[in-house]
Each structure stands twice: as structure tokens, then as C-alpha cells.
Amino acid sequence: PNMKPWEIWVSESQERMLVIVPEKNKESVLEIFDSEEVEAMEIGRLTGDGLLKAFHEREKVAEISIEFLFHSIPRVVRSAEFKENVLKEPEFEMGNLGEDLKSILAMPNIASKESVIRTYDHEVRASTVIKPLQGENHDGPGDASVLKPLRNSWQGIVISNGINPEYGKISPYWMAASAIDEAIRNNIAVGGRRIALLDNFCWGNPEKPENLGSLVKAAQACYDIAKVYRTPFISGKDSLYNESSSGAVTPTLLISAMGIIPDIRMAVTMGFKGSGNYIYLAGDTGKELGGSHYYKLNDCLGISVPKVEPEKAIKTFKAVTEATDRGLVSSCHDLSEGGLGVALAEMCFAGGYGAEVELSCVDGELREDFILFSESNSRFLIEVSPSRAGEFEELFSDVFCSKIGKTLGKKEIVVFSRDKNILAEGLDGLKKAWQTGVRL
Numbered sequence: 001p002n003m004k005p006w007e008i009w010v011s012e013s014q015e016r017m018l019v020i021v022p023e024k025n026k027e028s029v030l031e032i033f034d035s036e037e038v039e040a041m042e043i044g045r046l047t048g049d050g051l052l053k054a055f056h057e058r059e060k061v062a063e064i065s066i067e068f069l070f071h072s073i074p075r076v077v078r079s080a081e082f083k084e085n086v087l088k089e090p091e092f093e094m095g096n097l098g099e100d101l102k103s104i105l106a107m108p109n110i111a112s113k114e115s116v117i118r119t120y121d122h123e124v125r126a127s128t129v130i131k132p133l134q135g136e137n138h139d140g141p142g143d144a145s146v147l148k149p150l151r152n153s154w155q156g157i158v159i160s161n162g163i164n165p166e167y168g169k170i171s172p173y174w175m176a177a178s179a180i181d182e183a184i185r186n187n188i189a190v191g192g193r194r195i196a197l198l199d200n201f202c203w204g205n206p207e208k209p210e211n212l213g214s215l216v217k218a219a220q221a222c223y224d225i226a227k228v229y230r231t232p233f234i235s236g237k238d239s240l241y242n243e244s245s246s247g248a249v250t251p252t253l254l255i256s257a258m259g260i261i262p263d264i265r266m267a268v269t270m271g272f273k274g275s276g277n278y279i280y281l282a283g284d285t286g287k288e289l290g291g292s293h294y295y296k297l298n299d300c301l302g303i304s305v306p307k308v309e310p311e312k313a314i315k316t317f318k319a320v321t322e323a324t325d326r327g328l329v330s331s332c333h334d335l336s337e338g339g340l341g342v343a344l345a346e347m348c349f350a351g352g353y354g355a356e357v358e359l360s361c362v363d364g365e366l367r368e369d370f371i372l373f374s375e376s377n378s379r380f381l382i383e384v385s386p387s388r389a390g391e392f393e394e395l396f397s398d399v400f401c402s403k404i405g406k407t408l409g410k411k412e413i414v415v416f417s418r419d420k421n422i423l424a425e426g427l428d429g430l431k432k433a434w435q436t437g438v439r440l
Contacts, residue, residue, distance in 0.1 A: 005054070005056040005061040005062075006061075008056070009054060009061075009062065019040075020046070023045075026042065030042075050065060050066050050067060051063055051064070051065060051066065052064050052065075052066055052069060078206065078207065078209075078212055079209045079212070080209055080212040080213040080215075080216050081209040081210060081212075081213045082210070082213030082214060082216070082217055083210070083213075085169070085170060085171075085303075087170060087290075087301060087302065087303040088302075088303060089290075089302050089303055089304055090295065090298065090300035090302055092298050092300070094367060094368065094369045095369075097341075097368065097369060097372060097415065097422055097423040098423050098424065098425045100294070100297060100369070100373075101341045101342075101345065101372075101413075101423065101425065101430065102425070102429065102430060102433040103297055103433070104293050104294065104297055104338050104341065104342060104373070105338070105342060105345060105430060105433045105434040105437065106433045106434065106436065106437035107293055107296070107297075107338075107437060108437060108438050109293065109337055110293060110337050110338050110342055110434075110437070111434055111435070111436075111437025111438045112139065112141065112434050112435045112437065112438065113141070113438060114133060114139050114435070115438065115439050115440045116438065116440060117132050117133060118133075119440060127147050127148050127149060128145060128146070128147055128148075129146040129147065129148050129156060129264045129267055130142055130144065130145055130146035130190055130267050130269060131145060132145055134269045134270060134271055134350050135269075135270075135271035135349065135350030135351055135352070136271065136350070136351065136352045137352075139349070139350070139435075140269075140270060140271050140346060140347075140349055140350020140351070141270070141346055141350075142190075142269065142270060143160060143185075143186040143187075143189040143190055143270055143332075143333060143334055144158050144159060144160035144186045144187050144189065144190045144192065144257075145158070145159045145160075146158050146159075146190055146191075146261060146264055146267045147159070148264050154262075154263045154264055154265060155260060155261070155262055155263070155264070156260070156261045156263075156264035156267070157258060157259070157260065157261075158187050158190055158191065158192030158257075158258070158259040158260065158261050159256070159257070159258055160183050160184075160186035160187040160190075160192070160256070160257045160259075161182075161183055161186065161254060161255065161256050161257070162178070162179040162180060162181065162182030162183030162184070162186065162254075162255045162257070162336075163179050163182070163252065163253070163254045163255065164178055164179060164182070164291070164336070164337065164375075165250045165251070165252040166250075166291035166292070166293075166296070166301075167290070167291040167305050167306065168214075168218075168250055168251040168252060168253070168291075169250060169291060169301060170290050170291050170301065170302070170303060170305040171217075171305050172214040172215070172217040172218040172221075172251045172253075173217040173218060173220065173221045174221070174305045174306065174307050174308070175218065175221075175251065175252075175253060175291075175305070176217075176218040176219075176221035176222055176225075176253045176255075177221040177224070177225045177307070177308040177377075178305075178306050178307075178308060178377055179253050179254065179255040180197065180221070180222065180225045180226065180229070180231070180255050180308075181225070181308045181310075181313065181377040181378055182255070182334065182336050182377070183197065183255040183256060183257035184229060184231060184257055184317070185313075185317065185334040185377075185378060185379075185380065186257070186334050187257045187258075187259040188259075188317050188320055188321060188380075189268065189270070189320070189332045189333060189334050189380060190261070190267050190268050190269070190332070191261040191266055191267050191268055191321075191324050191325075192257075192259030192260065192261055193259055193260060193261070193321055194259055194260045195229075195231045195257050195258065195259040196231060196232055196233075196234045196257070196258050196259075197226060197231050197232065197233045197234070197255055197256070197257055197258075198233065198234065198235045198236050198255070198256040198257075198258070199222060199233060199236035199237075199238075199253060199254070199255060199256075200236060200237055200238070200239070200253070200254040200255075200256070201215065201218070201236075201237075201238040201239065201240070201252075201253055202238075202239045202242060202249060202251075202252040202253070202254070203215050203238070203239070203240050203242065203248070203249070203251055203252075204240070204241070204242055204243050204247075204248025204249060204251070205240070205241050205243050205248065206240050206241075208248075211248055211251075214251050215251070218251065218253055222253075225308060225310055228310035228311065228314070229310055229313075229314065231257070234258075262325075266324065266325065266327065268324055268329050268330075268331060268332045269331060269350070270331055270332065270333040270346065270347055270350055271331055271347060271349075271350025271351035271352070272330075272331055272347050272348060272350070272351030272352075272353040272355070272383055272407045273330040273331055273351060273353075273383060274330070274353065274385075274407060275353055275407055275408060275409035276386070276406060276407060276409075277330055277383050277384060277385055277386065277406060277407045278383070278384045278385075278386055278389050278403050278405075278406055279344075279355060279357060279381060279382070279383055279403070279404055279405045279406060279407065280381070280382045280383075280384060280392070280396075280401055280402065280403050280404065281335075281340065281361075281362055281379065281380075281381060281382075281401070281402055281404050282316055282319065282320060282379060282380045282381075282382060282396060282399065282400070282401040283313070283316050283335075283376070283377075283378045283379030283380060283399070283400060283401075284309075284312070284376060284378075284379070284400050285340070285362050285363050285366070285371060285374050285376050285379065286366075286374060286376050287304055287366055287370050287374060288304050288305065288306040288307065288374055288375060288376045288377075289302055289304055289370060289373065289374055289375060290302035290303050290304040290305035290306070291305050291306075291375075292306075292337075292338075292339070292373060292374070292375045293337055293338050293342075293373070293375075294338070294339070294369065294373035306375050306376050306377050307377070308377050308378065309378070312378070312399070313377070313378035315398050315399045316378055316379075316380070316396075316399045316400075316401075317378075319395045319396045319398075319399055319401070320332065320380055320382070322395050323382070323384075323392055323395050326391070326395075328384060328388045328391060328392045328395075329382055329383070329384065329392075330383040330384060330385060331347060331351065331382070331383040332380055332381070332382050332383070333346060333347050333380065333381045334379065334380055334381075335375070335376070335379040335380065335381060336375065337375065338373060338375070339372060339373040339374045339375050339376075340357075340362070340371065340372050340373070340374070340381070341372040341373055341415075342373075343381050344357065344381060344413060345413060345427075345430050345431075345434070346434075347381060347383070348411070348413060348427055348430075349427065349430075349431050349434065351407075352411070353407045353408060353409065353411070354407065354408035354409070354410050354411050354412045354413060354414070354427060355405060355406070355407055355408060355413050355414070356405045356406055356408055356413075356414045356415075356416070357404045357405030357414075357415055357416070358404055358405055358415075358416045358417070358418075358419075359371045359372065359404075359415060359416065359417045359422075360416075360417055360418045361402045361403065361404040361405075362402060362404055368415075368417045368422055372415065372423075383407065389403070411426060411427040411428065412424060412425060412426045412427060413425050413427065413430065
């Protein structure tokens with residue numbers, strides 16, 4: 001009530017929508033908003049006279065021609081340019097993989113965020129089925145959260161995210177594509193499908209051609225990948241002009257995904273569930289470490305940024321969904337930052353079980369450290385009971401899916417390469433590194 005008319009008119013308060021409905025549906029629409037305890041009110045109507053008129057306490061405070069408003073204002077024309085970064089792949093010797101894994105687990109973008117998460121409300125109205133923190137000690141990093149919004153239905157909503165600004169230092173296009181892929185596979189990992197996307201761009205000054213050029217590349221990736229995945233963008237926002245005297249922020253795109261799970265009772269979590277179960281890796285692994293945490297550990301950026309092959313990925317996604325619906329999946333976790341090594345450790349942390357894997361079952365040509373820390377997209381680690389293994393493997397006949405190991409009763413991670421032990425670390429030491437990387 002204390003706001004002036006012009007303040008009300010130009011206010012940029014968020015989380016608001018303008019809805020136009022037929023007169024006959026007005027009361028029904030208002031009832032829906034009221035039932036959800038959302039404030040809604042009638043503020044005007046369409047007149048057909050070609051004028052936009054605004055009133056405040058019955059006094060006309062503005063009148064403007066629709067023709068002028070939409071067709072007479074000059075359009076902004078900006079220049080965009082994009083130059084590929086001149087980068088090269090690093091060369092270095094493989095070190096101690098156990099120590100490398102500990103160091104990567106302690107990096108801020110990978111380390112446990114439990115101390116941050118518990119600072120905020122992350123569960124409201126007791127409708128959260130799968131929470132951000134999972135596992136025997138409620139400290140494992142979930143792929144997605146699952147909500148049950150309807151009392152009389154088992155159908156649920158799946159919320160997930162994808163982000164990796166390091167890739168944007170190499171290619172804004174593949175950074176955006178990777179963020180989309182990560183958000184989608186996080187959704188699929190718990191049982192989601194019928195996915196829609198939201199974008200959140202954080203960029204520098206778009207009036208500078210080089211900044212606008214990278215923004216155009218990222219937006220093009222959003223179009224290209226979403227079209228193939230059939231995952232429409234239903235909303236989003238941008239935060240531009242993020243610059244200081246030291247330069248612009250790293251081009252960053254956060255993708256949020258919202259999916260549907262038909263039955264929340266079939267939702268899958270990421271912690272290992274028992275000893276002696278098989279561990280499968282679904283999806284292709286390549287030497288894609290550009291912008292990876294392993295390269296960063298070795299003071300490198302690289303050029304081999306992870307790419308996305310959506311047509312191939314769709315086959316993997318469909319197989320994972322089918323396996324989930326048949327109840328074949330005991331646990332599932334996507335591979336993202338830190339690759340196989342980090343995903344395996346996180347599943348062990350959440351479940352309290354160890355793991356033993358053979359890297360030659362993943363790829364027989366790549367160097368062991370590249371296999372362990374590659375950040376190739378569209379991949380999942382899946383735990384399956386031996387009694388269901390045959391049925392599970394049949395579903396993946398058209399895509400790469402290899403049994404790479406098994407879960408252990410003892411709390412350690414053991415990694416072999418052609419039967420040679422190349423890593424053996426206790427979970428306690430690994431988890432300590434992971435839990436102390438970020439502390440409030």
C-alpha cells in the first residue's frame with residue numbers, strides 16, 4: 001500500500017506470473033490458486049482498443065499505444081564473435097592413484113556439502129521421498145530429490161541439476177551440453193522420465209562481442225541437445241553483466257530438470273545395498289578429461305572437454321529406466337565430476353560397503369588414471385543382485401554396459417588393472433578427505 005504507482009509498474013519482484021484466461025474460467029482459475037495457497041487476483045481485462053491503460057485507485061496513471069509499445073521501439077543489435085581457445089592436452093606421468101583420489105574427493109566442487117545443506121531447509125511438509133543426503137548415515141550425495149505432492153497418488157516429482165563451469169573455460173557449447181546431460185541422467189538415475197528443463201545463465205557483459213559469442217554458443221547447445229532428448233525448456237533466467245575490474249566471471253550454466261516417477265516406491269538411491277552384488281558401468285568411457293578435476297589436480301586444463309552423443313545416450317537412458325522399472329537395480333549413481341573413482345567412492349560412503357573393480361573391463365586401451373577419472377557424459381554405475389544379472393544384461397545389448405566388479409563387506413576400495421592391484425584405500429581415510437574439503 002505504500003508503493004507509488006510507478007514502483008508497482010516496474011517492480012521486478014520474482015516468482016510472479018501474468019495469466020490471461022477467458023471470463024468464464026476466471027472463478028475456476030482463482031479457486032485453483034486458492035487451493036494451493038497462492039495469492040492471485042484479477043487486475044484487468046483485454047479491451048481491443050489498441051491501448052494499454054494503467055490505473056491506480058481509479059486514477060489513470062499511464063496510457064500507451066500497443067502499436068508503439070511493440071513495434072516502434074528500435075531493436076537492439078549486438079555483435080557476437082567467438083574464437084576457439086588455443087589449448088593443448090597435457091603430458092604427465094601417472095602418480096599414486098590412491099592419493100590422487102583422496103585429493104580429488106577433497107576438492108570444493110566434489111567434497112561433501114553436508115555442512116552447507118543442513119544449514120538450510122531442505123525438506124518441507126514431509127513430502128520428500130528421496131532427500132539430498134542419503135545412505136546409512138544420511139550423508140551420501142543423492143543424484144536427485146523425489147517428492148510426493150499428491151496424497152492419493154504414488155506418482156512423484158523428480159528434481160535434479162547439472163553444472164560444470166570448468167568445461168566453459170574450454171567450450172561454452174559443450175559445457176552447456178554436458179550440464180543438460182548431467183541434469184537428465186541424475187533424474188533418470190532415481191527413476192525419472194518425461195523430463196522438462198530450466199536454465200540459469202551466469203555470464204559477463206553481453207555488450208562485449210566475445211561474451212555474447214560464448215553465450216550464443218551455449219544457447220545453441222541448449223537448443224541442439226534439448227531437441228534430440230525431447231526435453232523442453234519450460235522456464236529459466238539469466239544473470240548477465242557479472243564483471244569486475246579483474247574481468248568477467250567464467251561462463252556458467254546451471255540446468256535444472258524436473259521429471260515424473262510413476263511410483264515413488266520404485267525410486268532408486270545411490271548407496272550400495274549389500275555385499276557380493278555386481279557393479280556395472282553403463283555408457284562409453286573416453287579420454288575426456290579437459291576441464292576435469294584430475295587435470296586440475298595436475299595444474300592442467302586440457303582441450304578434451306567431455307562431449308555428448310545424444311542419440312547413443314538415449315539408448316543408455318532407456319535401458320536404465322527399463323531396468324529400474326523391472327526392479328533390477330539395487331542402486332544407481334551417475335558419473336560426473338571426478339569420474340568413476342569419485343562415483344564409486346560416493347556409493348561406498350552412502351552404503352557403508354566397499355568395492356572391488358577391474359579397469360580393463362571398462363576400456364582396454366586407455367591409461368588407468370584416465371579410465372578412473374575420465375568425466376565422459378551419459379554414464380551410470382549400477383548395483384545389481386547376481387540373481388538378476390542375466391535379465392539386467394539383456395536390456396543393455398545395444399549399448400556399452402560392462403560388469404566391472406562387485407561390492408565388498410569390508411570397507412575399502414580396491415582397483416585392479418589386468419589383475420594387477422593399482423589402488424587399495426580404506427573408506428575411512430577416503431571419507432575423511434571428502435568430508436573435510438568443505439566446512440562451514
